[in-house]
């Protein structure tokens with residue numbers, strides 16, 4: 088790249104950065120921007136009602152029912168200041184009320200209608216995120232493990248008690264020494280053929296089950312993940328069959344006393360989610376009947392023989408963990424819900440708030456500043472992008488649950504890992520941006536960013552650490568890449584690699600690399616090609632690097648040497664899938680005015696991402712300097728256009744004031760409501 092080309096990009100970046108630091112009064116007044124842009128197009132009109140109708144999931148009714156129920160019950164609303172212990176009790180009461188008073192029974196949907204279950208979870212999380220997670224522990228984790236890893240006998244015995252909350256339970260996988268590395272778990276379940284029981288043991292303190300939701304106070308039973316140890320008649324005396332799941336009672340059903348051999352401690356105050364009672368469990372020779380092995384993927388007979396339809400420990404382990412992807416789908420979906428709330432608060436307030444203005448003229452709304460648009464408009468576009476991506480994920484997950492199709496299982500596994508990590512990482516950062524975008528008032532707890540940020544932060548870690556999950560996406564891509572060259576098939580989400588790989592192998596076209604017209608840059612084909620090109624290139628190059636390094640470093644060392652490259656690949660792929668789904672959603676939108684609004688945010692999402700990674704495109708001359716500049720200018724202009732319809736776009740999320748709850752974001756008399764809250 089020529090030096091002057093590089094400096095042009097750097098200058099553009101500098102201007103972009105500087106514009107957020109210099110006094111707003113010195114920047115170009117908003118009306119000038121309007122004039123500058125008016126020659127390009129008229130102001131877009133978005134039919135908000137048609138857009139919200141299109142966005143509305145088929146389970147919107149049950150979400151409204153949840154919100155209305157808790158809105159009518161001040162005794163079930165979480166106050167701003169509450170102790171850990173009171174919060175835990177309140178969350179428990181919130182959950183009992185959902186099931187026993189509002190008559191909503193989420194458990195039956197876990198298997199039969201997952202889309203409805205995820206919709207309930209999002210709505211419940213909107214009441215209090217601790218409540219959402221408490222519900223998730225009970226139904227997706229504890230309940231899900233029983234119905235997905237167990238067989239009919241377990242379903243018959245436990246379903247009703249889990250559903251009606253008589254059997255409050257835990258999902259006890261993580262240990263003090265092992266979280267992400269589940270295969271390294273140390274808790275043991277040794278079969279005793281004389282009594283026909285398993286003996287559950289914590290062999291050392293590193294194997295204490297840690298962070299277990301529902302364990303500190305409310306849980307009566309737990310699905311405990313432990314190594315299955317069988318006696319053998321050889322010299323070794325025992326055989327380790329790998330990690331399996333067992334139902335272990337931890338407290339007495341009637342007295343709620345901790346059972347003999349079980350020791351429970353409280354994990355204590357957390358950074359957020361203090362309504363969830365996370366605890367630690369230690370087992371000393373706790374005996375459970377053989378029937379308590381969740382035996383869908385592996386069983387032990389009365390005489391101690393092991394049987395399984397799956398041939399290896401690795402396959403059984405994969406199948407066991409594969410059944411747990413529902414939790415990741417729930418987190419990705421709920422994270423978009425948090426992002427919607429947060430972006431809505433920040434944007435509604437930014438429309439209301441006025442600071443500075445041209446001399447002798449009224450002050451302007453802070454959303455008229457280019458810097459504020461830069462902070463919030465790509466975020467609004469991303470929220471729409473993630474909405475459609477997670478709707479797609481839920482559809483695929485539901486289909487997978489019905490069909491058990493092998494390819495779909497693999498596809499959903501990688502997609503849920505990728506979307507969970509990509510979206511939760513984005514939302515975690517966005518929450519800080521929103522706080523800062525609302526200035527001092529964003530720091531008041533009542534305006535919610537602090538609470539949302541603290542509660543949501545751990546979404547990046549539980550149900551699989553994001554960095555670890557992205558590696559699963561990269562590994563999956565590499566596997567498919569290898570299969571492609573061996574003539575294998577590619578599943579729907581990955582099929583683009585077939586076409587783009589051949590175009591990658593050709594040099595970028597020097598003519599199209601210079602095209603800079605708005606029509607071209609807003610053409611979905613250009614955008615998708617650019618995303619796909621980047622992913623294909625990353626895939627091809629990392630595959631070569633891994634091959635090279637594995638000769639000297641071995642597989643593990645080579646993987647680590649290329650780790651950042653692999654993570655970039657995974658993120659690039661997920662961004663590509665998100666864009667493809669967004670483009671499809673725009674195309675399918677029946678109302679022309681709503682479609683135009685969606686097309687605008689879709690273009691902003693695509694161009695903002697390309698600009699963020701412009702160095703990569705420039706390095707290989709996929710984009711010439713003039714085109715890079717045009718992309719930057721257009722992304723800024725689109726942010727400005729989105730600002731003009733920002734109200735309609737956030738209104739289409741249909742988040743009423745009793746859901747957003749931040750006084751600064753109320754749709755009427757926000758300042759008055761805010762002053763009232765502090766006592767005026």
Ligand SMILES: Cc1cc2nc3c(=O)[nH]c(=O)nc-3n(C[C@H](O)[C@H](O)[C@H](O)COP(=O)(O)OP(=O)(O)OC[C@H]3O[C@@H](n4cnc5c(N)ncnc54)[C@H](O)[C@@H]3O)c2cc1C
Pocket residue numbers: 224228258259260261264265266267268297298299300357360365545548549550551552553554555
């Ligand atoms: C509030 C809360 C609730 C929870 N609830 C439950 C529950 O109900 N049941 C349950 O079983 N567990 C639960 N957990 C545990 C949770 O699932 C684990 O914390 C999570 O799986 C991450 O494991 P870890 O904490 O051991 O992190 P680690 O694996 O130790 O990760 C620490 C850091 O190391 C990095 N790292 C680790 N491995 C790699 C690698 N291969 N490559 C690159 N980087 C790596 C990670 O990216 C991370 O930055 C909960 C945790 C919390 C905090």
